[in-house]
Amino acid sequence: MTQIAEIRLRRVLDSRANGTVEADVLTESGGFGRAAAPSGASTGEHEAIELAPEEAIAAARDRAVPRLVGEAYAGDQRGVDRALHAADGTDDFSEIGANSAVAISMAAAKAGADMLGAPLYQHLGGAFRGENFPVPLGNVIGGGEHAADATDIQEFLSAPVGAPSVTDAVFANAAVHAEVGDVLAERGIPAGKGDEGAWAPSVEDEVAFEIMAEATETMSDDVGFEIGFGLDVAAAEMFEDGEYQYSDRTRSTDEQVEYVADLVREYDLVYVEDPLDENDFEGFAELTDRVGEETLICGDDLFVTNTERLQRGIEQGSANSILIKPNQIGTLTDAFDAVELAGRNGLDAVISHRSGETEDTTIAHLAVATDAPFIKTGAAGGERTAKLNELIRIAEDAL
Numbered sequence: 001m002t003q004i005a006e007i008r009l010r011r012v013l014d015s016r017a018n019g020t021v022e023a024d025v026l027t028e029s030g031g032f033g034r035a036a037a038p039s040g041a042s043t044g045e046h047e048a049i050e051l052a053p054e055e056a057i058a059a060a061r062d063r064a065v066p067r068l069v070g071e072a073y074a075g076d077q078r079g080v081d082r083a084l085h086a087a088d089g090t091d092d093f094s095e096i097g098a099n100s101a102v103a104i105s106m107a108a109a110k111a112g113a114d115m116l117g118a119p120l121y122q123h124l125g126g127a128f129r130g131e132n133f134p135v136p137l138g139n140v141i142g143g144g145e146h147a148a149d150a151t152d153i154q155e156f157l158s159a160p161v162g163a164p165s166v167t168d169a170v171f172a173n174a175a176v177h178a179e180v181g182d183v184l185a186e187r188g189i190p191a192g193k194g195d196e197g198a199w200a201p202s203v204e205d206e207v208a209f210e211i212m213a214e215a216t217e218t219m220s221d222d223v224g225f226e227i228g229f230g231l232d233v234a235a236a237e238m239f240e241d242g243e244y245q246y247s248d249r250t251r252s253t254d255e256q257v258e259y260v261a262d263l264v265r266e267y268d269l270v271y272v273e274d275p276l277d278e279n280d281f282e283g284f285a286e287l288t289d290r291v292g293e294e295t296l297i298c299g300d301d302l303f304v305t306n307t308e309r310l311q312r313g314i315e316q317g318s319a320n321s322i323l324i325k326p327n328q329i330g331t332l333t334d335a336f337d338a339v340e341l342a343g344r345n346g347l348d349a350v351i352s353h354r355s356g357e358t359e360d361t362t363i364a365h366l367a368v369a370t371d372a373p374f375i376k377t378g379a380a381g382g383e384r385t386a387k388l389n390e391l392i393r394i395a396e397d398a399l
């Protein structure tokens, strides 16, 4: 029986040492699941609402727990997530907090898997999952909202698209991260690390492009398979007064489209996330029209894992890829629905971490469960390697 018998909520630390919500879900027959909410820094304006952890916990205890304990079944994910929506009663989880909602949703899935005796990816994705693995996109140089005085572009992502296995891919990203560190040292450029463990040198974006091209080529030769790279521009963060504000200049929307299209061609970029403002469906469409055959144009702040925004993007041809972050929308069911809508319309799903993370590994399972072609979960740092190591274990069937 997977009927929920108890839910415990507590405040724990995330990787920025901020408080976040952790949930334990216990079932009547002894099933157990534990999960914690991540937290963004460059959040999209249309995301579900994260409340202060204490507030989210109090509201969830008051409103959601009574609708779940003795009422819902952990094995029935849609039932659990429906109860969370009903308990909240708003469109954006502003009453109980998307942080409480997503922690409970994910913990229930784990408790359901525990009772069924199946790995989480199989409980969520079915018996035939576990054959295909996502290509990990690894953040190796970054700035934006994730590090002060570093690059304007938020993330430069290693993309080992030719890796023969997910394990090879994970180690390739680690090798590119180390190689970037060596190249920075050789050039005498000091660099600390940003929130996601990427190097955060105080350099112009142009220098970061050079270093990425050099490091991915060197490591590609070394490992013997193709390693490309991509970007999360996080352009909404630099969009002010109708223009993109870079440290050395500004760009109009037309100039931004031109700039990114040129970068795609010059560096053979395999992936570009949020190249334009989060409300610019038209600008996205223009860029996708120009370079969508050559690269993935991915909507993160544009879509916020929301099927209504995704539907609009599909109608307008705004992107050929969507970032999936369960905490942007509040439940696993909503995240699944976004992946499925994307898939039916030929968009690739990229399952993603947040800049504030915990040891939670749910997204590794979610990526395998949904057969997603990509996962973005960093390259270095314990809260990042927790997910990467889980992928290695899933591939080895060693859970």
Ligand SMILES: O=C(O)[C@@H](CO)OP(=O)(O)O
Pocket: 039, 040, 041, 042, 043, 044, 145, 155, 196, 232, 234, 300, 352, 353, 354, 355, 356
């Ligand atoms: O913009 C992003 O894609 C994410 C994760 O890399 O950052 P944040 O969690 O800060 O929104």
Ligand SMILES: [Mg+2]
Pocket: 232, 234, 273, 274, 300, 301
């Ligand atoms: Mg992003």
